[in-house]
Each structure stands twice: as structure tokens, then as C-alpha cells.
């Protein structure tokens with residue numbers, strides 16, 4: 001992957017909670033992982049959208065989705081580009 005994604009993004013889902021990555025509260029970033037379904041076709045693969053400071057920056061496959069079991073097609077990997 002091209003970024004520092006958690007090894008299991010679904011294990012770290014915290015809802016709408018902000019995460020402070022600095023020890024002194026400086027450079028605060030609002031990071032969220034949103035579990036959702038790919039809207040592209042009728043397969044309905046599960047995925048996780050990574051949202052940083054209100055902007056969707058990455059798509060990861062859902063490991064627990066029975067439909068795609070941790071895999072995505074090329075369209076699914078790029079959901080963050082067209083949502």
C-alpha cells in the first residue's frame with residue numbers, strides 16, 4: 001500500500017472519534033475509518049473508506065465482508081476517486 005494504513009483497518013474503527021497523533025495536541029488530524037459498501041456494481045463488496053480532515057483519501061477492502069473477503073477489483077480500489 002502507498003500509505004501507512006493499519007494492518008487491520010476494521011479493528012481500529014472508532015466511529016466519529018478524532019485521533020490526535022501528536023503528543024502535545026499540535027498538528028491535530030481528524031482521521032476516521034468508515035465501513036461501507038462499494039456503489040459501483042451489484043456485487044456489493046464491503047470496503048473501508050479512510051477519511052482524513054474531512055476528505056476521503058483511501059479505499060481498503062473489508063476483510064470481514066462475506067462478499068469480497070478482503071479483496072476488491074480495480075474499480076473498488078478506486079472508490080475514493082469518484083465518491
Ligand code: SF4
Pocket residue numbers: 038039040041042043044045068072073074075076077
Ligand atoms: S469492488 Fe468491484 S466487484 Fe465489488 S462491488 Fe465494487 S465494482 Fe463491483
